[in-house]
Structure formats: structure tokens, C-alpha cells
Amino acid sequence: xxxxxxxxxxxxxxxxxxxxxxxxxxxxxxxxxxxxxxxxxxxxxxxxxxxxxxxxxxxxxxxxxxxxxxxxxxxxxxxxxxxxxxxxxxxxxxxxxxxxxxxxxxxxxxxxx
Amino acid sequence: xxxxxxxxxxxxxxxxxxxxxxxxxxxxxxxxxxxxxxxxxxxxxxxxxxxxxxxxxxxxxxxxxxxxxxxxxxxxxxxxxxxxxxxxxxxxxxxxxxxxxxxxxxxxxx
Numbered sequence: 707x708x709x710x711x712x713x714x715x716x717x718x719x720x721x722x723x724x725x726x727x728x729x730x731x732x733x734x735x736x737x738x739x740x741x742x743x744x745x746x747x748x749x750x751x752x753x754x755x756x757x758x759x760x761x762x763x764x765x766x767x768x769x770x771x772x773x774x775x776x777x778x779x780x781x782x783x784x785x786x787x788x789x790x791x792x793x794x795x796x797x798x799x800x801x802x803x804x805x806x807x808x809x810x811x812x813x814x815x816x817x818x819x
Numbered sequence: 820x821x822x823x824x825x826x827x828x829x830x831x832x833x834x835x836x837x838x839x840x841x842x843x844x845x846x847x848x849x850x851x852x853x854x855x856x857x858x859x860x861x862x863x864x865x866x867x868x869x870x871x872x873x874x875x876x877x878x879x880x881x882x883x884x885x886x887x888x889x890x891x892x893x894x895x896x897x898x899x900x901x902x903x904x905x906x907x908x909x910x911x912x913x914x915x916x917x918x919x920x921x922x923x924x925x926x927x928x929x
Contacts, residue, residue, distance in 0.1 A: 712862075737915070748823070748919040749863075749906070756915065764916070796862050807853050810862030 708733045712797050712811035718819045719784065719791060727782045727814045729797035735809070736802055738780035742766060743794040743813075752795075755780055784816065792818050821846045823909050825920035832927050835896050840905055840923045843889040848912030852890050854883050855906040857922070863906055897927045 710731045719725045731738065740752040751764030755774040769788025774780055784791045794815050798808040822845045832838055844852070851870055855863035867876045869885040876883050880901065882893040892905055904924045908917035 710862075739916075746921065748921045749908075751916060754916065798862075807855075807865035807868050808863075809865065810855075813860070813862050815860075 710797055710799055710809055710811035712795075712814050714814060715812065717814055717816045719816060720819060722786045724783055724785050725816065727784070727795055727797075727816070729780045729782065729811060730778055731780075731797075731799045731809070732778060733799055733801075733809060734777070735799035736777070737800045738774070739798045739800075739808065740764075740770075740772065740780070740782045741796045741798065743796055749796065752782065791816055821909070821911060821918050823907055823918050823920040825905075825907050825923050827923060828921070829924045830926070832894075832897055832925070834898055834927055834929050837893070837895045837897070839894070840892040840925070841889060842892070842907030842909075842920055844907075844909045844918075845888075846909050846911040846918070850910045850912050850914075851917075852885055853908040853910070853917060854881075854890070854892055855908070857904045857906055859904075866905075894925070897925075899927045899929050901925065902927045 713728045737756045739754040741749040750766050752770050753772040755761035771783045796813050797811040800806050800808050824843045826841045851868050854866040857863040867883045872887045874885050880895050884891045904922040906922045907920040910917040
């Protein structure tokens with residue numbers, strides 16, 4: 707079955723360390739997105755990509771980086787510059803720019819230790 | 820500024836007690852309004868897209884409606900398995916990115 711796979715499910719980061727969250731989709735979707743979810747807040751957009759080798763910053767891009775070298779993959783790196791990285795991270799994809807619903811992955815919970 | 824406000828923040832129902840969740844929005848040129856269901860520790864699951872005022876969509880015990888200012892998610896005779904957080908998102912014309920509300924946490928007691 708087609709879908710989005712996020713890994714790992716749980717991730718622990720030490721102070722000053724960069725970590726990378728994986729997101730892979732086999733839906734043949736053009737667009738992919740990274741969101742951050744904190745308790746009591748709506749989903750906040752970190753980065754998005756509508757085509758391979760191109761991506762744009764979202765509302766809270768500082769301290770994060772992405773790449774889109776393949777249509778299927780959109781990894782997110784949480785750098786040491788992100789001072790409050792503890793959150794639930796969600797990857798999503800959609801068929802295009804029209805108002806189709808997103809397909810979300812199961813999420814990665816990142817905790818700073 | 821575009822805003823999406825969901826109410827109530829939390830709702831507790833008895834099994835079989837029908838109710839509605841509200842999503843009010845202030846965006847210009849609506850392209851689409853989305854409803855998602857999110858279970859604890861999981862990613863949101865797409866439910867519906869509504870495109871224009873007067874449109875309605877149904878799925879099992881859920882029915883979504885849309886006006887020019889708000890959308891309702893009606894839950895008829897809910898069951899405990901309907902317990903989840905329901906998210907609303909709005910996409911306006913000229914934008915690729917929807918704005919999400921904070922969600923309504925629904926608990927249905929047996």
C-alpha cells in the first residue's frame with residue numbers, strides 16, 4: 707500500500723547535536739511538507755517542497771534544514787541552532803498545489819536530553 | 820491575517836450523544852477547507868475537503884458542512900472509537916499552504 711514512512715518514531719538529541727529525521731513516500735506525490743506540532747498549538751510549517759531540488763521556508767524554518775534530491779524523499783535536519791527542538795514532527799505529501807488533502811506520516815517525537 | 824479558530828477546545832460526550840464541532844475562518848478567496856482526524860501519537864488522517872458554501876460531505880457517523888464563515892463537523896450517535904482530535908485547515912486562493920486550527924479534542928464515553 708502507498709503511504710509515507712517516517713523514521714525513527716522516537717529520537718533523542720543531546721545539546722549541540724544535529725539530528726536528521728527521515729521521510730519517504732511511495733505515492734508519487736510532487737509536494738512534500740514538514741510540520742512541527744506542540745501541545746495546544748496548531749501545526750506549524752517548517753519547510754515545503756513542490757518539486758525535486760527546490761524547497762521553500764515555512765513559518766518556523768530557523769534552526770532547520772532540508773533537502774529534496776529525490777521525489778520520494780524529504781529529510782529534515784534539526785540543527786544545534788534550534789534552541790527548543792523538543793516536539794512532534796510530521797511529514798506530509800500532496801498530489802499538487804490544488805486543494806487536495808495531505809497524506810501524513812506517523813510522526814517522529816524528538817526529545818532533547 | 821488569516822485565522823482558523825476551532826471550538827470547543829475539548830468536548831466530552833456519552834456514547835450516542837450527537838454533537839457538532841465548529842471551525843470558523845477569516846480568509847479571503849477560500850480554495851478549500853479540510854477536516855482531519857488525529858489519534859494520540861499518530862499523524863492526522865484526512866477526512867474531507869469542502870470547496871464552496873453549501874457543500875456537505877459524509878463518512879459513516881461524520882458529516883461536514885460549509886458556510887462562507889465556518890464549517891461544522893457533525894457527529895451522529897458517536898462511539899468510543901470516534902475519540903480523537905479533529906483538525907480543521909483552510910487554504911486560500913493563491914496560496915499553496917493551508918492554515919491549521921488548534922483542533923478539538925473529542926472524548927466519547929461508553
